[in-house]
Amino acid sequence: MRRLTVLLLATCLPLTAPLPASAQDAASAATRAAQAxxxxxxxxxxxxDMANVMRGKIAEIADGVILTKDGKTVWDRRPYAFLAAERAPDTVNPSLWRQARLNAVHGLFEVxxxxxxxxxxxxxxxxxxxxGKAGWIVVDPLLSEEAAAAGWKLFADTVEAKSGKLPIKAVIFSHSHSDHFGGxxxxxxxxxxxxxxxxxxxPHGFSEEATSENVLAGAAMGRRALYMFGSILAPGPTGQVDTGLGPKLSSGTIGYMEPTETVGEGGGTLTIDGLAFEFLDAGGTEAPSEFVFYIPAYKALHSTEVVTHNLHNVLTLRGAQVRDALRWSKVIDATLMKWGGKADVVMASHHWPTWGAGEVSTLLANQRDAYRYVHDRTLFLANRGATLHELADQTPEAPVQGRDFSTRGYYGTVNHDMKATYQRYFGWWDGNPANFNPLPPxxxxxxxxxLAGGADKLLAAGKAAIAAGEYRWAAELLNKLVFAQPDNQDGRAALASxxxxxxxxxxxxxxxxxxxxxxxxxxxxxxxNISGNGQSRSFVSAIPTGVFFDALATRFDAAKGAAVAGTFQFVLPDSKExxxxVVGGGVEVPRYGVTDAAxxxxxxxxxxxxxxxxxxxAQFPALMQSGAIKIDGDRMAFLSWFALHPPANPRFNVVVP
Known part of the structure; x- marks a missing residue:
């Protein structure tokens, strides 16, 4: 998942004059027909799948509620009791409903x-x-410390209470996304x-990727993540039901711990607490730094986030660097070739395990085929002239998706994964000069x-499209109206519909x-008043100093600071950095490890x-007054320059200007 080293926003309030609160629409006849x-x-x-989800369940946390020490909610499954119904309501895609019910099962499971x-x-x-031989090996301790602690307590109270308390001998971080190490x-x-x-x-490269991903673009990614994960929606049949990859994000403290050792690009075998672990490098698939591994003694394959029970994102909606669908398929095929027929169970860092050597091999083959389909169909059509939106719109689901739920688009989709693959090869432009430099919205x-003859006529056209069940066209039309007249309440209401x-x-x-x-x-x-995630000191302290100054440079207001020139030398005694x-020409260039002579x-x-x-x-002005920051040289030049770094707006508008 990528994904989540961003600091999720604590609140999300409307930034434009909102409509009076109103209920959502019921499912239309066209929607009911599509669901059917x-x-x-x-x-x-x-x-x-439900049999596999329930297999080996031995305990659970009462009501699925996890609280911080001061009583704040980190996790609460009680508002999702509506998922107990087997039949999907008309307002939820029936396939997504099935996935949400599978993800909703919580507890401790013996694999x-x-x-x-x-x-x-x-x-x-x-x-x-x-x-292990003498203790426990923990893989991927969740996103937040509070959730991980509650999960470990459930394990200790259930398993250790019978077998005896043992030490933790090792912790494995499967890849560089914080929902796999933050806890x-x-x-x-x-x-x-x-x-x-x-x-x-x-895996190799973990430290840099885990601590720097999303730091430069964190504000924008965090804002979009609120939409992608449904954090600003109430749970319910007309609201948030699931993310596809898992139920939702926990709302606790994201921490960090530096690895004591890494597995190189060549993979190989490590003996961990008396157990042999065979590693295969998977960097450049779902994460820049990632591996999968097999435990021969237990005939158990851990596919981390390379193989899960859905088609994953080649480009996540919150934003990230585009992933490589071709390498993804090849890593899965290498996993199949290496351990297919040997592994009796495959488990991942999301979803539930699959048991049986034949079932494991089938899962791997089908997942491989789904990513290969995305990649190859994109280039097949692009090389025949189809552009980004054209190729995605004309491509049906992969043949494998009709017979294997694990490949369906619960998180990523064939549609936006193909667009991402097109972007990886050709960039943002479709080759048509009319689209090279269009007017902004x-x-x-x-x-x-x-051109439509005024707002009333455009609104009428949008409502007619809604009545005809042409919701994509309606959204395209009404979005023009809302961007032209953001306070047009009828337009906003129709677009919302x-x-x-x-x-x-x-x-x-x-x-x-x-x-x-x-x-x-x-x-x-x-x-x-969304209760979001907070990054701990351990996480923030691990962010490389060079990355911090690169992030500071992205905040430089070049329009106001075009004439500013100079060099500002930072000395950090405690870290010896x-x-x-160097500032000039509307940019600033941080030179890490450099000491300027003048x-x-x-x-x-x-x-x-x-x-x-x-x-x-803490804030810089107060720190300067207290003496925690010492400034030698042209103090006013520094203060003037530093004032040209306004903070990012973490609550910028998304669906209105």
Whole structure:
């Protein structure tokens, strides 16, 4: 999942004048027909996935509720009791409903009797616990420390209460996304790792990727993530039901711990607490730094996030660098060739395991084929002239998706994964010069309204499209009206209605959430005071200093600072680092590890003080007054330059200008 090293926003309030709060639309006749058509062609009553989901369940956290020490909610499954109904309501895609019900099962599960357990349903991700020779090996300790601690307590109270307390001998981070390492502080402390020589094992490149991904673009990614994960929606049949990849994100503290060792590009075998682990490098698939591994003694394959029970994102809706669908398919094929026929069970960092050597091989082959289909169909059509939107729109689901639920688009989709693959090869432009430098939406929208004969006529056309069940066309028309006249309440209401139906029909949890969150924003019904994730000091302290200054450079207001020139030398005594920031021509260039001979000003402060600023526990003006920051040279030049770094707007508009 990528995914989640961003600091999720604490609140999300409407930034434009909202409509009076109003109820969402019911499912239209066109939506009901679309749901019925899908339900008729898919074997939704196939019991095998639910049998695997329930297999080995031995305990659960009461009501699925996890609280912080001061009583704040980290996880609460009680509002999702509506998922107990077997039949999907008309307002939820029946295939997504099936996936949501599978993801809703929570508890402690025994995967390999007496050897491997999983904690599932208490975060978007899954934590795996493996019995070694003398203790426990923990894989992927969830997103937040509170969720991980609660999951570990459930394990200790259930398994250790019978078998006896054993030490944690190792923690494995499967890849560089924070929902797979952020909860490590809920399992072990740095002091304990050092004292007990606990191994922290990760793939090569982990440290840089885990601590820097999303830092530069964190504000925009965080804002879009609220829509993608449905964090501004209330749970319910007309709201958030699932993400497709898992139930939702836990709302706790994201931490970090530096690996004690990494597995190289060549993979290989490591003996961990007496058990042989065979690793295969998977970097450049779902994450830049990732591996999969096999435990021969238990005939157990861990496919991390390379193979899960859905088609994944080649480009996530919240934003990220485009992934490589071709490499993804090849890594899965290599996994199949290496361990297919050997593994009796495959488990992942999301969803539930699959048992049986034949079933494992089938799962791997089908997943491989889904990513290969996305890649090859994109280039087949692109090389015949189809552009980004054309090729995605004319491509049906992959043949394998009709027979294997694990490949369906619950998170990624063939549609947007093909667009991402096109982007990877050809960029954002479709080759048509009319689309090379178009007017921005705010400039073109009034012209479209005028061309339509005025707002009333465009509104009427949009409503006619809704009545005809042409919701994509309705959204395209009404979006022009809303961008031309953001206070046009009738236009906003009609656009929200189109988004409702698109969301109801979506099989992808991410698509559903985005559409319905957009509708809620237009109506002014977005959930306020969202309890988000907070990054711990351990995480912030691990962000490379060079990345911090690169992020600072992205905040430089070039329009106001075009004439500013100088060099500002930063000295960090506690970390023994130095950064020279060269400013001129409307840009600033941080030079990590450089000491300028004649800087405009020298700023001396500890790296720990920078961490305080990033954590929101201190601000530069107060720190300068207190003496925590020492400035030599042209103090006023520094202050003038620093004032040219306004903070990002974490609550910018998404569905209105």
């Amino acid at each position: 058509e899908l339900a008729a062609r898919l074997p939704l009553d196939d019991p095998r 390999v009797p007496g050897k491997i357990w999983q904690i599932r349903g208490y975060d978007i991700s899954v934590m795996t616990i493996i019995r 490590v502080g809920g399992i072990v402390t740095p002091e304990r790792v050092k004292r007990e020589k606990i191994r922290i094992i990760a 705010e400039a073109s929208a009034p012209k479209y309204v005028a 189109a988004y409702d139906q698109l969301g109801y029909q979506a099989e992808s949890g991410a698509w559903r959430n985005y559409y319905l969150a957009a509708a809620a924003s237009l109506r002014g019904n977005a959930v306020e 130095s950064v020279a920031v 800087p405009t000003a020298t700023i001396t402060l500890n790296r720990a003080t920078l961490d305080d600023v990033m954590l929101g526990q």
